[in-house]
Amino acid sequence: MSTPLPDEVAKIVSQQAGRAYSLARPLFGAEKVAALLLALDKPIAGRLLKRFDSLELRQVTRAASELGSVNPATIEKLIEDFAEQFSAGAELLGSAGEAENLLAGALEPEEAAEILSDVLGNSNKAMWDRLSAAPESVLASYLLKEHPQTFALVLSKLSSGTAAKIMAQTPRDLRNGLMRRMLSPRPVMDPMMRILERTLHEDLLLNVARNTGADTHSKIADIINKMERDQIEDVLTSLAEDRPKDAETLRGLLFTFEDIAKLSQKARTTVFDRLPADRVVLALKGTDGAFRELILSSMGARAHRMVESELNTGGPAQQRDVLKARRAIADAVLEMAERNEIEINSGGQSDAIFE
Missing domain, CATH: 1.10.220.30 (Flagellar motor switch protein FliG, alpha-alpha superhelical domain)
Incomplete structure (x- = not known):
């Protein structure tokens, strides 16, 4: 069986980034690219990486470092859609070490070190910073359903202002218990922390991002509201031609x-x-x-x-x-x-x- 050419592989990898699957643990966007690159032979993966720009390299490296365990069924599905050049059933593990190996040989040592430092040093902090910026009511509602130890751990990672606002929405007995747990923290193994971060990312950050559509409509409606009535009708009529649902939503938000x-x-x-x-x-x-x-x-x-x-x-x-x-x-x-x-x-x- 012949090895696919880099251009052909790169094209297929690019296509995978925008498609979704119903798997045991779905992979999205850069995660798919990282999984496929990790499954490829290192020389081929290195040749492909040289065709990525700096932003793409950082996205794929971050995904590879946080990928965690990917079960054989997921890999097999990715391989089937990617090409028929892989053997099925093997399990791979994305980790900081694998991400480093992925870049080794493909880039100059200095460039690889810079990307790894940026990705591995900042990705976790960035995730907690984004989580701290999420609505406190959403965070509180979510964390109240979790074990108090998990609740306390998350609070310790959030900004002090966000943690205080969440505490204010927590029942007194639980609030006092959380304080005691935070004063005597238990060590958390790195794999468990990665699982927690991934779960919070998927359950909270992605949902918050999905809900920003309503904010987008509100902002656009505010702009349209400032227009003259004949201009408003012209804009909405034009939108209704190819985005009727958006036009209907905007009409409901307008006020003249x-x-x-x-x-x-x-x-x-x-x-x-x-x-x-x-x-x-x-x-x-x-x-x-x-x-x-x-x-x-x-x-x-x-x-x-x-x-x-x-x-x-x-x-x-x-x-x-x-x-x-x-x-x-x-x-x-x-x-x-x-x-x-x-x-x-x-x-x-x-x-x-x-x-």
């Missing part, structure tokens, strides 16, 4: 001046109690009678009379000034909602909906 009609009476009253009368007058220019009356009914008696009088006796206004005033009011509503002072989707909608 006209959407004030959908607020509850209590929320509208809260909003217009805090807005200057001249801005309300400007924003209501050009609106129909029913919408105007809905807004006026949400204002106090004195403000109601003042705004109504200005609308009846005042002159016309520039469209850009009217749109600016409406945008400012919509922004004020969103800011109040962010501070939990009002609810935008409270369920108490007006019977009259204006487009």
Whole structure:
């Protein structure tokens, strides 16, 4: 059986990085590349590594150093998809030593040493730093289900600020017990620590990353909210052509001046109690009678009379000034909602909906 050429192997390895499998312990991204390289003969692996750039080398080296034990079924599946040039059933172990051997011979000693120092010295710290930045409520909820010894160990690795906030959400008896365990820590073998770090990475960091999609939609919605109404419709229509679900999600997050009609009476009253009368007058220019009356009914008696009088006796206004005033009011509503002072989707909608 002929040995695959480096270019062919590199191409197949690259394809493996983006595919997922349902295995006993799934491998993802750089883990697949590292497992395949470790399974290859060292000279071939070295020739392949020379084709990677610096970032790719660091990613693969980090994955190889943290790979741990990979069972034969996983290796066999990877090999079948990669090529039919490997023997099935062998087990491999990714470790710091194997990562060092993987780089040896492929790179100059100085370059290999630099990469290993960067990867092995910083990867664990980086993982705990990222974990410390995760929401404390998520961490607390997860750790409360774990054994107190595991709970205490994780707390000892987190930043002091994050650990304190998690402690504040922990029942008194458990909190005091955790403090005692942290004062008398038990040594943890390196393999067990790697297993714990991998589990936390998969259970917490990956889930937090997956949930950032909602934050992305919120940020984009905030940008779209600042656009003019015709621009908003144009953007959403364009998005709906190839990303209909995203467009639908964004529509649900948007809030325009006209959407004030959908607020509850209590929320509208809260909003217009805090807005200057001249801005309300400007924003209501050009609106129909029913919408105007809905807004006026949400204002106090004195403000109601003042705004109504200005609308009846005042002159016309520039469209850009009217749109600016409406945008400012919509922004004020969103800011109040962010501070939990009002609810935008409270369920108490007006019977009259204006487009």
